[in-house]
Amino acid sequence: MASALINVPAKxxxxxxxxxxxxxxxxxxxxxxxxxxxxxxxxxIITSFTCRFNGSxxxxxxxxxxxxxxxxxxxxxxxxxxGKFEFEWIGDQGFSEAASASITxx
Amino acid sequence: MRFAGAIAVALLxxxxxxxxxIPQADRRSGYDFMKPDTKAMQDEDxxxxxxxxxLDGEGFWKRKAGxxxxxxxxxxxxxxxxxxxVAAHYPAFDKATGRPIDLEQRxxxxxxxxxxxxxxxxxxxxxxxxxxxxxxxxxxxxxxTGADPQLAPFIExxxxxxxxxxxQLNLGCTNCHDDNWDKRLxxxxxxxxxxxxxxxxxxxxxxxxxxxxxxxACISGIRAxxxxxGAPELVxxxxxxxxRARGMPMEAPAVRP
Amino acid sequence: xxxxxxxxxxxxxxxxxxxxxxxxxxxVTVRPAEATPAMLASAIQSVTGGAAxxxxxxxxxxxxxxxxxxxxxxxxxVNHPMAPEDHVRSIHVFxxxxxxxxxxxxxxxxxxxxxxxxxxxxxxxSQKIVAIAKLSDGSFWSASVDVVVTLAxxxxxxx
Numbered sequence: 001m002a003s004a005l006i007n008v009p010a011k012x013x014x015x016x017x018x019x020x021x022x023x024x025x026x027x028x029x030x031x032x033x034x035x036x037x038x039x040x041x042x043x044x045i046i047t048s049f050t051c052r053f054n055g056s057x058x059x060x061x062x063x064x065x066x067x068x069x070x071x072x073x074x075x076x077x078x079x080x081x082x083g084k085f086e087f088e089w090i091g092d093q094g095f096s097e098a099a100s101a102s103i104t105x106x
Numbered sequence: 107m108r109f110a111g112a113i114a115v116a117l118l119x120x121x122x123x124x125x126x127x128i129p130q131a132d133r134r135s136g137y138d139f140m141k142p143d144t145k146a147m148q149d150e151d152x153x154x155x156x157x158x159x160x161l162d163g164e165g166f167w168k169r170k171a172g173x174x175x176x177x178x179x180x181x182x183x184x185x186x187x188x189x190x191x192v193a194a195h196y197p198a199f200d201k202a203t204g205r206p207i208d209l210e211q212r213x214x215x216x217x218x219x220x221x222x223x224x225x226x227x228x229x230x231x232x233x234x235x236x237x238x239x240x241x242x243x244x245x246x247x248x249x250x251t252g253a254d255p256q257l258a259p260f261i262e263x264x265x266x267x268x269x270x271x272x273x274q275l276n277l278g279c280t281n282c283h284d285d286n287w288d289k290r291l292x293x294x295x296x297x298x299x300x301x302x303x304x305x306x307x308x309x310x311x312x313x314x315x316x317x318x319x320x321x322x323a324c325i326s327g328i329r330a331x332x333x334x335x336g337a338p339e340l341v342x343x344x345x346x347x348x349x350r351a352r353g354m355p356m357e358a359p360a361v362r363p
Numbered sequence: 364x365x366x367x368x369x370x371x372x373x374x375x376x377x378x379x380x381x382x383x384x385x386x387x388x389x390x391v392t393v394r395p396a397e398a399t400p401a402m403l404a405s406a407i408q409s410v411t412g413g414a415a416x417x418x419x420x421x422x423x424x425x426x427x428x429x430x431x432x433x434x435x436x437x438x439x440x441v442n443h444p445m446a447p448e449d450h451v452r453s454i455h456v457f458x459x460x461x462x463x464x465x466x467x468x469x470x471x472x473x474x475x476x477x478x479x480x481x482x483x484x485x486x487x488x489s490q491k492i493v494a495i496a497k498l499s500d501g502s503f504w505s506a507s508v509d510v511v512v513t514l515a516x517x518x519x520x521x522x
Contacts, residue, residue: 023155058475059469067466076475077474146436309431309433309434311433363431
C-alpha cells in the first residue's frame with residue numbers, strides 16, 4: 001500500500017536549487033483528545049523526518065503534535081550529482097516508513 | 107381587481123417553482139470559494155492528501171478478495187479505461203433494487219455479488235480508497251447524473267429533502283446553498299453545495315470522507331437528526347445534488363476546509 | 364447488509380476541531396489546557412540558551428485568516444546565504460496557545476541552497492506564531508505573525 005507521495009524532479013542541472021516535496025499518510029493523533037468516557041486518546045505522531053542523499057543527511061525535521069495529519073514537508077537542496085534520495089519517517093508506537101527517489105544531474 | 111389578483115397568483119407560483127435555484131450560468135464549484143492556499147493543496151497531486159487514498163485504492167483494485175478470490179481488476183481490467191467517466195454518472199439507477207444506488211453501494215454490491223466478500227463498512231479506509239480511485243478516473247469529465255428518466259421520481263424526492271426545513275435551526279439546505287451562497291458563516295464561505303469533488307479531503311476531518319459524511323455533518327449542524335449511512339434519503343439527496351450539478355466538471359479528490 | 368454505525372445517540376462535540384478517529388471509538392474534543400506566554404518563552408529559551416534574539420531575516424508565511432485551524436499551510440524562510448562558512452543551521456517554530464509550545468524544528472546545512480521549509484500545522488485558537496533561526500555563527504533571528512483562527516461553521520456528530 002502506498003503511504004507516501006514524493007515530488008523530486010527527475011532531472012536537474014548541476015548547481016540548480018531544487019524543491020523536494022513529501023506527503024506521508026499518518027493520523028498524527030495529538031494526545032490531547034478525549035474519548036466520550038473521558039480517557040485520553042494516546043498520542044501517535046511522527047516525531048522525526050530525515051532525508052539522505054547518497055547516504056549523507058541533507059535535511060531533518062523534529063515534529064510535534066501541532067503538525068497536521070498526513071504531514072506535508074517541503075525543503076530545498078542543491079543538485080550536485082546524480083543519485084538517490086532516501087526518506088525516513090519515524091514515530092510513536094514503532095512507526096517507521098521509508099521511501100526513495102532518484103535524480104539525474106547533468 | 108382581477109388583474110391584481112392574477113399578478114398575485116403569478117408571483118405565488120413563481121415563489122414556489124424553483125425561484126431559489128441558481129441559474130446555470132452562475133454555478134460555481136466549491137473550489138472557487140477557497141483561499142489560494144487551499145486551492146494550491148488541491149491542484150498538485152503530490153500535495154493533495156486525498157491522493158494518498160487514490161494510491162491506496164489503486165492497490166486495493168488489484169487485490170483478490172472473497173471466496174470467489176477475485177480482484178476488481180479481474181473483471182474490470184485497467185480502471186483508467188474501464189472506470190473512465192463512471193463516477194460522473196453516479197448515483198445511478200440500479201435495476202436489481204429499482205432504486206438509485208451511489209458509488210459506495212455499487213462497490214459493495216460488486217463485493218457481495220461478484221467477489222462473494224463481505225461489504226466494506228461506510229467510511230472505512232478501504233471503501234474510501236476504492237471510491238477515491240474510481241472517482242479520480244472521472245477527473246475533468248462533465249457530470250451526467252440523473253439523465254436516466256427512471257431516476258426522475260427519486261430526483262424529485264431528493265429535491266424535496268433539499269428544500270424542507272428541519273432541525274432546531276429550522277433550516278433547509280436551500281436556505282444557505284441557494285439563497286446565501288455568496289456570504290460567509292463563521293468565517294467559512296457558504297458554497298453552492300455542488301458535490302463535484304467527492305470523496306474529498308476535508309481539512310476539518312484531516313481525512314478523506316464521502317458525500318454522505320458531509321451531508322450528515324451539515325444536518326447535525328442545523329441540529330437535526332442525521333440519516334444513517336446508506337439511508338435512502340441520503341442517496342436521494344446525493345442524486346439530487348449531483349443532477350443539480352450536471353455539466354460541471356468532476357474534480358475528485360478535492361480539498362475543502 | 365452491513366450495519367451502519369450507531370448514529371441514534373446524539374453527542375455534542377466540543378470546539379477546537381478534531382476529526383473523530385475513523386472507526387468505532389466515539390471521540391469528544393474538549394478544549395485542553397492552553398500553553399501560556401511563559402511556556403512559549405521557556406521553549407524559546409531552551410533553543411537559544413538565553414542568547415539575544417534579533418528580529419529580521421526570517422519570514423513566516425501563514426494566511427492571516429486561516430481556512431481551517433486543523434490544517435494551516437505555513438512556509439518559513441530565512442533570507443541568508445547558505446555557504447559552507449556562513450549558513451542557517453536550524454529553524455524552530457513555536458506557538459502561543461496550543462497545548463504545547465513547539466511546532467517543529469528543521470535542521471539544515473549549506474547543501475540546502477535555500478533556507479525555506481513548508482509544512483501544514485494545527486492551530487487551536489487565534490494566536491501568535493514565532494519562528495527562530497539559528498545561524499552558523501551562533502546568532503539567533505526571529506519573526507512572528509498573528510493568525511486568526513475561526514472554528515468550522517458546523518460542529519459534527521461523531522462519524
